[in-house]
Amino acid sequence: MSTSRGNRGIGMRSLRRFIFILLLAIPALLSAEEKQSVLAYDLRVSIEPDNGTIAVQGQVDVPVSDATGSTVQFNLHETMEIKKLLINGKAATFAYAPAEGSYSLPASRGVVVNLPAAPSSGGVRMEIAYEGHFKVLPEFGASQDMRHSMDDQINSRMIELAAYSSWYPQFAFGQPLKAELTLSLPQNWISICSGKRIGDHLEAGRATTRWSSSNDTDIVILASPDYRLMQLKESGVSVEIYHTQMPEQFIRRDGEQIASVLKLYSAELGETNVPNGIVRHVYSPKRKGQGRAGFARPGLIVTSEGLTLEALAKSPDFSLFQGVAHEIAHYWWNFGAGQGDWINEAFAEYFSAIAVEKLNSEAAFNAVMADYRKRVIELPSDAPALSSVGVMDQGSFVIRYYKGSLMLDTIRRAMGDEKFFQACREFFETYRGKPAETQEFRSFWKSKLDREGLIDSWLDSRGGQPSAAEEPTAQR
Numbered sequence: 001m002s003t004s005r006g007n008r009g010i011g012m013r014s015l016r017r018f019i020f021i022l023l024l025a026i027p028a029l030l031s032a033e034e035k036q037s038v039l040a041y042d043l044r045v046s047i048e049p050d051n052g053t054i055a056v057q058g059q060v061d062v063p064v065s066d067a068t069g070s071t072v073q074f075n076l077h078e079t080m081e082i083k084k085l086l087i088n089g090k091a092a093t094f095a096y097a098p099a100e101g102s103y104s105l106p107a108s109r110g111v112v113v114n115l116p117a118a119p120s121s122g123g124v125r126m127e128i129a130y131e132g133h134f135k136v137l138p139e140f141g142a143s144q145d146m147r148h149s150m151d152d153q154i155n156s157r158m159i160e161l162a163a164y165s166s167w168y169p170q171f172a173f174g175q176p177l178k179a180e181l182t183l184s185l186p187q188n189w190i191s192i193c194s195g196k197r198i199g200d201h202l203e204a205g206r207a208t209t210r211w212s213s214s215n216d217t218d219i220v221i222l223a224s225p226d227y228r229l230m231q232l233k234e235s236g237v238s239v240e241i242y243h244t245q246m247p248e249q250f251i252r253r254d255g256e257q258i259a260s261v262l263k264l265y266s267a268e269l270g271e272t273n274v275p276n277g278i279v280r281h282v283y284s285p286k287r288k289g290q291g292r293a294g295f296a297r298p299g300l301i302v303t304s305e306g307l308t309l310e311a312l313a314k315s316p317d318f319s320l321f322q323g324v325a326h327e328i329a330h331y332w333w334n335f336g337a338g339q340g341d342w343i344n345e346a347f348a349e350y351f352s353a354i355a356v357e358k359l360n361s362e363a364a365f366n367a368v369m370a371d372y373r374k375r376v377i378e379l380p381s382d383a384p385a386l387s388s389v390g391v392m393d394q395g396s397f398v399i400r401y402y403k404g405s406l407m408l409d410t411i412r413r414a415m416g417d418e419k420f421f422q423a424c425r426e427f428f429e430t431y432r433g434k435p436a437e438t439q440e441f442r443s444f445w446k447s448k449l450d451r452e453g454l455i456d457s458w459l460d461s462r463g464g465q466p467s468a469a470e471e472p473t474a475q476r
Contacts, residue, residue, distance in 0.1 A: 039063065039177040041219060043168060046184040049223075052154045055131035057084070060169055063123040071112050072124065075099045075166040077135065078109040084129040090116040099166070106148045107135040108166035128169060135165075141288035141307070151289045151304075158285045159191075159223040160302070162295070168219050175337075176433055179219045181211040191223040192242055194297060196276035215273045215433065217334060218297050222282050234259030243283040243305060250312065254281060254320065258301075261325045261355050265332060268354075268421045269428050272331045274299040281324070283308060293323030296330040322368070325355035332428050337435030342386055346404020347424075353405060369409060372402040373465070379403070381463040387438045406465060407458040414451055423448045 043058035062072065076082075078099075085092050097110035115124065134154040143149050152165035161167045183191055187207040195213025202208075213219075226244040230251055233239070237259035241251045258279050266272070281301045284294075289304035296302075301324060311318045329348035336343030353372075357365030375398050383395040386404060390396065412420040427444055438459065446455045457466040 039171055039175065041168065041177065041179040041181075043179070043219070044182045044184075045221070047154060047159060047221075047223075049154060049159060049186065049189065050156050052134050052136070053132065054080075054134055054154060054167065055129075056080075056168065057129035058127075060126045060128065060171075061123060062126060062171055064119045069119065070115055072115065072119075072126075072171075073097070073100060073110050073112045075105065075108045075170040076111050076130065076168075077132070077166050078107055079135050080130040080132040082111070082128065082130045084127065085113065086127040087113065087116055087124050088119075089125075089127075092116055105164065105166055106137055106150050107152075108170070111169070126169070134167075139286050139288040140290055151284075151286060153286070157224065157226075159185075159189075159221060160284050160286065161219075161221040162297075162302075163218045167221075175217065175435070177216055177219070179211075179213045179216060181213075181219060181221075182208065183211065183221060183223075184208045185223055186225075188225045189223050190225070190227040190229075190242070191221065192227075192280055192282050192300075193222070194218060194220045194275075194300065196278075213275060213298070216298055220297055220300060220302070222284060222302065224285055226285065230255065232256070232259070235263050237262050238278045240278055240280045241283070242280065244285045246283055246305065246308070247312070251283075254324065257319075257321050257324060257359075258328065260359050261328050262331075264355060264358055265329060265351065269332050269425050272298075272428075272432075274331060279328070293320050293327045296327035298331060298334075301327045321360075322352045322356055325352035329355075332432075335431045335434065335436050336441075338437055339388070339390065340435075340437035340441065341391070342389060342400035342404055343436060343438075343441055345400045346386075346408060349401040350405040350408040353409075369406070372405050376403045376406055377464045379464045383463050385460050385462050387442075387459040403458075403464070410454070410458065411445065411449060414449060414454065419448070 040061040041058065043056055046055045047053070064072065082094065085094055092113050092115065094111050094113045097112050099105050099108040099110050113126070134152075136153070137148060137150040138145070139151050139153070140146065140149045150164055152161050152167065153159070154161070163170060179194060181193055181195070183193060184206050185191060187202050187205050189207060191207075191209055193209070193211040194216050195211045197209060198212050199210040200208060222242075224244060227242045228244065230241045230243075230248070231239070232241070232252070232255035234256050239255040239258050241255055243251060258281060262274075262279060275298060279299055279301070281303065283303050283305035285305045287306035289307060291304070291307060293301060294303040303320070308318075308320065326348045329351040330344065333344045333347035333351070353365055353368045356368055379395050379398060383399060384390070384393045386399060386407065389399045393399075415423065423445070430444065431440065442455060442459060449455060
């Protein structure tokens with residue numbers, strides 16, 4: 001398993017330029033007091049790949065924090081025409097508005113719905129039908145204009161849909177949701193969606209599949225007429241790898257690595273949500289797209305096949321090991337919310353380094369940490385602190401991924417391995433399924449570590465490493 005700097009990721013520079021799109025701060029209808037409220041979707045989706053069209057109908061149960069409110073707002077793909085919209089069984093009027101959020105999604109607009117009556121304390125049920133041609137934009141990395149790039153697409157080669165395009169009514173980005181999905185495609189198309197597959201049938205030249213996800217943060221649809229499937233069972237872990245042209249040796253090694261990493265994390269952190277007990281790694285046949293290993297959702301990793309093949313052409317021993325380990329770590333570390341999303345990325349990145357340490361060597365781990373340290377030291381003295389860094393701030397990627405990792409490594413050395421991993425498991429169990437922000441991180445870890453000022457120093461220091469990083473620490 002190579003962990004050299006050149007093999008740790010795809011297009012890191014490009015990733016830093018467009019990472020902002022992953023964490024768009026779309027205001028939710030959920031209040032801080034209702035962190036466990038869950039959006040519930042039941043959608044029927046028909047897609048015509050050759051025409052680039054999609055038609056959706058179904059219902060959404062929406063928790064509402066303000067029972068006296070007169071409107072609700074969601075984001076929807078801007079080319080969709082709404083054909084029907086009912087609220088609690090009554091026809092509702094609506095108007096289009098700019099998409100909500102600190103940064104505009106590249107193909108989304110807001111929909112403001114006038115409620116026919118004040119919502120009940122249990123929220124509202126919205127019935128909706130809409131359809132249209134999916135907007136065509138360059139993939140990430142295919143254009144210099146990252147703000148108007150998007151991997152989500154519908155065409156004759158492939159389908160990739162996720163939250164980035166607001167293809168479904170989007171009330172919150174990254175908030176817990178549950179979804180029932182019925183998908184209709186031409187019968188020669190193979191689909192992989194969020195959750196577990198619960199049914200399928202062929203009729204009149206169409207393939208219909210049904211999917212269910214009871215604990216998720218997105219509704220993902222991936223499909224192609226050219227997908228091939230490799231199934232592996234390694235160390236008791238079931239892995240499915242979908243691709244169109246990846247070398248067999250590469251994906252077989254990929255499956256072995258996924259199984260090893262999942263087993264390692266489960267031993268340290270306990271079980272997490274992997275629908276149907278199967279990890280699915282999909283090499284989406286896009287030509288560019290998000291770098292490194294792509295993105296992860298529960299039990300699912302989506303990676304650019306084009307970028308991976310490009311990297312393999314340059315270096316036949318190329319490995320996605322640490323990038324995939326980072327994405328698998330998001331099966332656990334996915335509850336950081338708002339500005340606190342750095343929690344997700346810091347833990348996922350540090351645990352990917354731990355996978356290097358435990359499954360490769362301590363020397364390789366030390367090399368990874370040395371690289372993080374070098375990049376953090378190079379930050380300007382006025383770079384934002386972890387406790388305030390925004391996704392578009394100067395040095396955001398280095399701060400959230402690498403400085404966060406160095407902080408966790410300092411905590412680990414101060415506590416020792418046994419106490420550190422016990423605390424990580426407890427942190428995960430405490431906040432799984434409900435959003436946590438920087439204040440929750442601060443409170444939890446200060447209660448576990450009695451070293452005066454260490455946590456505050458790392459969280460609140462601007463620039464590179466704080467002085468606390470140089471303090472003597474306990475041996476592992």
